[in-house]
Amino acid sequence: MKSFVNYDSTSDFSIHNIPFGVAVFNQEYIACCTRIGDQVIDLATLYDYGFFDEIEGIDENVFEAYTLNEFIELGKPVTTAVRLKIQAILGEDSKLAEDHKTLEECFFSIDQVKMMMPVHVPNYTDFYSSIEHATNVGKMFRGEENALLPNWKHIPVGYHGRASSIVVSGTDIIRPKGQMKPADLDAPIFGPCKQLDFELEMAFIVNQHTEMGESISTSQAEDAIFGMVLFNDWSARDIQSWEYVPLGPFLGKNFGSSVSPWVVTLEALEPFRTTSPTQEPKVLDYLQFEGNKNFDIHLEVYLQPENGDQNLISESNYKFMYWNMAQQLAHHTINGCNVEVGDMYASGTISGSNRKSFGSMLELSWRGTNPLTLKKGEERKFIEDNDTIIMKGFGEKEGIRVGFGEVSGKILPAN
Missing domain, CATH: 2.30.30.230 (Fumarylacetoacetase, N-terminal domain)
Known part of the structure; x- marks a missing residue:
């Protein structure tokens, strides 16, 4: 396929794409x-x-x-x-x-x-579907022996997030404030987040309404998914680590998430289908699926200090996901939860097996113990004020390139 419109061969928006x-x-x-x-x-x-x-x-x-x-x-x-x-x-x-x-x-x-924001998002769910990311975080907070909790390989773990604070690429994010409890203090303190992080994610968007009590099976799931966007789920790690027991993420996550403006359809991503990681132990019947449900999408994260250069700090791939979209949607609705048009379902942080492919500052700096060094010698344990995070993603195979453009956001000082 060729077009009468001229564009560079490295463009994410080839005639093979047609995003919306x-x-x-x-x-x-x-x-x-x-x-x-x-x-x-x-x-x-x-x-x-x-x-x-x-x-x-x-x-x-x-x-x-x-x-x-x-x-x-x-x-x-x-x-x-x-x-x-x-x-x-x-x-x-x-x-x-x-x-x-x-x-x-x-x-x-x-x-x-x-x-603009491409869709109105009635509801938002964030999954936790990268085994490498879940293992890394588990090692940091629970140790090597208890890295993965007993349920992780049996269900696509997730939580319901805040839809109102999902914003389009280019929207500034104000550093959140909240309670934190430093390890050397006996009581929590209040103030601006000191461990601000990004999370490299992708999200899919649902195209239909269902009634309460209905479920969407793994075989039906892709008919219910219109397309995908890049997704940066900003995270306040110090606020999150204090609040998440016993009910999970709250103020550490709901202050902002950023999405790319172009929705790429599943049809455009068809050439990049690939096999899923082996799931052991075998999953329950309602989570089983046929065919290739993962997608080979190359992902990049850049950190740009104010008035500085872009620094490539992570290269990962959506194909690493342990739980795929069909399983996520099937699990989400197996209890009869109804879905709405425009609902957004994020993948959770996408990490690979080595440091270069980690999808968060938490992992890249290993909870601040191993800072990143940028081009001009600056160091980063977490994201500082006026830093901009830029994420890019594309599939490329046999002369066909389909991409998402980018999602970017600049961190402004706390109010």
């Missing part, structure tokens, strides 16, 4: 969009010009909206048909290449638009 997002065009109006190379395409105007007339199931201009939710809810038969139609009209032999009126009114350079 929401943008402000000309500082005037908001609409759903897609992207190829550095061109952002206004889908609402394309709809008005009749480009999607032959697709059954679209009875109104769902792209004339502030979120993708209405479009996503139409389901895979419609959203997949729209994606394929966009690929066709962007092809190298497309008549659109000579339609100067449509090109002028629907195509915008990426620097002419402002990207």
Whole structure:
């Protein structure tokens, strides 16, 4: 597949991708969009010009909206048909290449638009599905012998997080405050977090509503998943370590999470399917699955001090996940929990087997005992004020590249 739109061979947004997002065009109006190379395409105007007339199931201009939710809810038969139609009209032999009126009114350079949150997120769940990350954290806090708790290899562990504080890439994050208990003190203290961290994650977005009492099986799960985003689940480690017993994360996590603005569909990620890690012991029947459910997505994390260079501090891969998306959604709903369109389910920190692939500062600096050294000699145990964290992700295979762009966020001093 080739397009009449020129773009660099290293672009995340090739004709093989066709992601979906929401943008402000000309500082005037908001609409759903897609992207190829550095061109952002206004889908609402394309709809008005009749480009999607032959697709059954679209009875109104769902792209004339502030979120993708209405479009996503139409389901895979419609959203997949729209994606394929966009690929066709962007092809190298497309008549659109000579339609100067449509090109002028629907195509915008990426620097002419402002990207928005792609979906309204009714509910958010964070899983804990990387065995390497869970083992590393367990070693730090419980020791080598008790690194993994007894339930970890039997269920995709997770918790319900705060949907209201999920923000789009480029949004500043204010350093949180809370209670902490340093090891050398007998009582907790209050103040700004001193151990601020990122978590390298990905998240999937659900495209349907279910009723209470219904479940989604592993075989049904991918029909219920529209696509994926990069996800940075900011964490206040010192606040978290004091509060998490007995009920788990609270103020240490709910102050902010950042997502990439482009939702990449499962269909676009199809070339990057790969086998899952072996699960031992064998999981219960409702968690068993067929086929390749993991995806080979290369992930990078950069730390940029204020007015400084970007420092590549982590390279990991989504294929390391012990529990896959189908298992996560099946487990989440096996008790009859209902889901809603736009619900977001994060993977949990994605770490590999060596330090270079660890997905958090907690691991990279081993709880502050082994600081990272940046390009100009600066050291980091955790994230400092005015540091920016940038995450990137892409799949690449046999000349096909599909990526997510980036998710970034700058840490501002505590209020």
